[in-house]
Amino acid sequence: MKKPPILWTNVLFFSLSFLAAVTLVPWYGFEYGYTTSHWLAFIACMFYAGLSITAGYHRLWAHKAYDAHPVIQVIFALGGAFALQNSALHWSSDHRIHHGQVDDPVKDPYAATRGFWYSHIGWMLRDYQGDSYGDYSNARDLQRNRIVMWQHKHYMKLVLLTNIGIPLTLGLLLGNVIGMLLLAGVLRLVLSQHFTFFINSLAHIWGSRPYTEKNTARDNGFLALFTYGEGYHNFHHIFASDYRNGIRWYHYDPTKWLIRTFAALGLASKLKRTPIERIEKAKAETLLNKTKVSLAKLPLAQDKLTLLQQEYDLLLKKLQNYCAVQKQVLEAKKAAVRAQCEHSALMQQYKELEQAWESQKQAWIALNSRLLKTA
Template sequence: MKQPPLIWTNIIFFVTTFVGAAILVPWRGLNHGFDAVEWAWFIILAFAAGLSITAGYHRLWSHKAYKAHPAVKVLYALGGALAFQNSALHWASDHRIHHKHVDNNDKDPYSANRGFWFSHIGWMLREYQPERYNDYSNARDLQQDQVVMWQHKYYLWLAAAMNIGLPLVLGWLHGDIISMLLLAGLLRLVVVHHCTFFINSLAHVWGKQPYTDRNTARDNGILALLTYGEGYHNFHHIFEHDYRNGIRWWHYDPTKWLIRGLSWCGLAGELRRVPQEKIDAALLQMQLKQTQQRLLNLSNADELLDKLQREYEELKQHLIAYYEVKKHLLEAKRQQLAHDHLLPQVAELKRRFQLQRRNWQRLTANLGA
C-alpha cells in the first residue's frame, strides 16, 4: 500500500529539536555548565507548558470538565503555545475524534492499534488524514471562545514569542542567554513534547485496566509522574468528562490539583465529577469479567462461575441501595430539610455494602489465585 506523503515541516522540526537537544545541551553542560536558576526555569516552564496542555487543551477545552476564568484561559493559551503542540482548537478537535473513534485505525488520528511509534509521533509525520486538518466541525463550541480563536489566529507568532522570545528575555535578565535558550528553551520543549506524547502511546500499552477493556487505555501511576497526572488513562477513557484522572487522594495528578486550586480562588467552577456509584460499578464489572476469564479452564468452572455471579449480583444490589439513600440524604441537606431519620439508614447500608465488598474482594482474590 502506498504511504501517505511525508510532512517535511514536522519531520525537520522534530528531528532538529531532538538532535539539537541531544548534542548541544550536553556540550554546553560539559564546557560551561548550568546553574540552579537555569534549571529552575527549565522546571517552571516545563510545568507551565505541560499543565497548559493537560488542564487547558485537554480537560477544559477538549472535554469541558470545568469552566475557567478568561484570565486563566489566556494563560493556558500562552502555555499551549509554549508547549508547541498546535492551537487549542486544532488539538481539541483531534482529541475529540480520538475519543469518539478510539483504536479505530481508519478514524482515530493516533490509534494505538497501529503501533507505539505511530501513536507517539508517527501520526504527525505523514498526511494520514489530510481532510481532518482544517475541519473543526466537532468544535463549534470552541469557535465561540474568544481566547481559543485569538490563539488560533496568532498561534505561530505566540509560539515564537514563548519558545524563543521568553527564554531570550530570561537569559538576558540572568546574564546567560545561550544556556537559558538551550535548557529552558530547547531541552524543555523536547521533554514536554515526548512526555505529553506518552499519553497517546505509552498510556495505551503499559498498565492495568481496572475500569474497562473496551479500549487500549491503561492506568499507570509511574506514567502519571511524566504526564502531569494523565497516566490514569483507563479511568479517563471511560469517564472522560471528569476533571480528575487520578481519583484517589494519593494519586499523583497535578492537573487535578491545579484545577481544584483555581476553583478555591474563584478562577474555575462547575468542576464535573463522575458519581462514585458509577465508578464502583465499573470496577466491579471489570473484576467480575477478569475473574470469570481466569475460571474458564477449571474443571468445576460452572459451579464457581455461578457462585461468582450470585455474589456479584448481591454486591450490586447493596451498592445501588447504599448510594440511592445517600443521594436522598444529600438532597435533603441541600434543601435544608429534616434528614436525621436518614442517618441511621445510610450508616447501616454503608456497613452492609462495605462488608459485602470485602467478601467480594476475598472471593475474587481466592478464585483468581
C-alpha cells in the first residue's frame, strides 16, 4: 500500500525545533547561564500553554465538560496558539474522532494500535487525513462559537504573536532576550508539545485499566505529573464528559483544580461530574470480566464463577442502596437543612450504607485477588 506524501513543513519544524532545544538551549546555559527568574518564567509559560490545551482545547471545547466565561475562552485561545498544536476547532474535531473511533487503525487519527511512533508524532508527518483534513462536521457547535472561529481564522497570526511576543516581552522585562527566546520560546514549545503527545502514545501503552479494557487507554499517575492531570486516561476514555481526569483528592490534576477555581470565581459553570455509581460499577465490571477470563482457563471452575457472580450482584445492590441514600442526603443539604440532617435518621442510614458498601467493596477486591492467585 502506497504511503501518503510526507508533510515536509511539519517534518522540518519538529526536527529543527527539537534540535535547537537539545543543542542551543544547553549551550547558551553553559556559556551565559539562566537566572532563577528565567526558569520561573519558563515554568509559567509551560503551565500557560499546557493548561490552555488541557482545560481549554480538551475539556472545554472538545468534550464540553463545563462552560467558561468569554474572557477565559480568549485566554485559552491565545494559550492554544502559544502551544502551537493547531487551532481549537481542528484539534477538537480530531479529538472527537479519536474518541469515537479509538484504536481503529484507519479511522482514529492517532491510533495507538499503529505503534508508539505513529500515535506520538508520526501521524502528523504524512498527509494521512487527505481531503478530510478540513472536515469539521463533527464540531458544528464550535463553529457557532465566535472565539473559537476567531482563533481559527487568525491562527497563524496568533501563533507568531504569542510565540515571539511573549518570550520577547519576558526577555525585555528580565534583561535577557536571547535567553528567554530559548527557554520560554524553543524549550517550552518542544516540551509542551511532546508532553501532550505522550497522552496519545504512552497513555495508551503504559499504565493500568481499572475502568474498562475495551480500549488501549491507561491510567498513569506518573504521566499526570507532566500532562497537567491528563494521565488518568483510562477513566477519561469511558467518562469523557467529566471535567475531572483525576477523581481522587490525591490525584495530581491541576486542570481540574483550575476549573474549580474558575467556578468558585464565577468564571466557569455547569461542571459535569460522573455519578459515583457509574464509576464504581465500571470498575467492578472490569474486574469481574478480568477474573472470569482467568478462571475460565481452569478445570471445574464453575463453583468459583458462581461465587464470583453472587458477590458481584451483592456489591451492585449495596452500591445502589448507598447511592440512593447519598442522593437524598445531598438533596436535604441543598434544602438548607444540613444541621438537622446530620442528626437525622437519614444521615444515620447513609453512614451505615456507606460502611456496608465500603466493606463489600473490600471483600469483592479480596475475593478477586484470591481467585486470580488460584488461576
